[in-house]
Amino acid sequence: MITEGDSLQHVAQGTVPVQGNGSPDAGPMIALARRARHASRVLAQSSSSDRDKALWAAAAALREMAPAILEANARDLEASTAAAAFRDRLTLTPERVEAMAQGLEEIADLPDPVGQVLEEWTRPNGLRIRRVATPVGVIGVIYESRPNVGADAAGLCIKSGNAVLLRGGSESLHSARAIHAAVQAGLRAAGLPEDAVQIAPDADRRHVADMLGAAGLVDLIIPRGGRSLVERVQAEARVPVLAHAEGLCHTYVHAAADPAMARRIVLNAKMRRVGICGATETLLIDAAIAPSLLPQIVADLADKGCTFHADERARAIVPELPAATAEDFATEWLDAVLNVAVVDGVENALDHIAQFGSSHTEAIVTSDESVAIRFMNGVSSAVVMWNASTQFCDGGEFGFGAEIGIATGRFHARGPVGVEQLTTFRYEVIGNGQVRA
Structure with a gap:
């Protein structure tokens, strides 16, 4: 997190040493990750109603800002030389912007996963033990082509009490930033920290390396893209990875x-x-x-x-x-x-x-x-x-409201990753004076 000794100038320049990995001067994504870490503590303790309010407000902002979002998307499409199938993934339409807004509203309507008692039992000595769902913390999402992934990821992370660090592909930079602005408007409207949803400032490839090395600041990386991206993330990450392999x-x-x-x-x-x-x-x-x-x-x-x-x-x-x-x-x-x-x-x-x-x-x-x-x-x-x-x-078709990706590994989560899959858990042990022999 940002301490009192970390000046805003240092934060903006990314020159504060990285918590956990000791790498100084690591770049602007590290500064953003620090701010996200601080915001994650606030978000994790926020009420379900405040997080839902942020999602409803973000949905409204997407609709209000739709002309600007479509204009930004037109700039991305004008610069794109991709094949037709990839252009389809990149393209936003009024209907797709509306679908993003509806997706956020559907996420808001889901039960709050944070604080849910997953299991509870009592030991012979009278200790009551329960396993309780908690946010992961700060999630880094690295994605390509589809700008709506940023809205889905932000919505799922807000609902599950996680801060998120987004790095979209260079081909969707303008679209991603316009969508990000709408999500931050939603956070502001709910009185939640805007730093809970961060986005890479530009298309510099160094940002990916910084995210992959941000142990102690980023708790989980989710890559969403082609084989080369996923393989790079799995090879270089010093942070746990929830991998999405090819859809063969x-x-x-x-x-x-x-x-x-x-x-x-x-x-x-x-x-x-x-x-x-x-x-x-x-x-x-x-x-x-x-x-x-x-x-x-x-x-x-x-x-x-x-x-x-x-x-x-x-x-x-x-x-x-x-x-x-x-x-x-x-x-x-x-x-x-x-x-x-x-x-x-x-x-x-x-x-x-x-x-x-x-x-x-x-x-x-x-x-x-x-x-x-x-x-x-x-x-x-x-x-x-x-x-x-x-x-x-698809997460929406599964009733998750949206998804942050399809997990194809064997651990933590499999298939569409929704709000429940973006939580971990803690054990709470409640006694009445027991001591261990």
């Missing part, structure tokens, strides 16, 4: 699938929004149903502009499909491109997913409950769907 999602159409349902699900899972991590990248179709159903699925997708990479068995059914390589099956396209493979039953499908999947989201389409259970028990992914599109892997 699979949809398996079993022999007992309803054909009309399968066509509808696969089309949505691939083409609804091709640039999101929950989009299906590989279709696995059972050999027993492939000859009749695969040509129809391919036609549905091709009509929407999808292209394909297919294995030999799929190409034997639909000869015009381009051949796939092993590298294709290991690629998260984030575009209107689909890998296709024909498999012999659920075990073969599970083997393919184990070889190429990223532990994000998998789906099975079948009317056979026993096969569905075998599939769901057989994958190691954070989310598994039965007769539903993989694009439902």
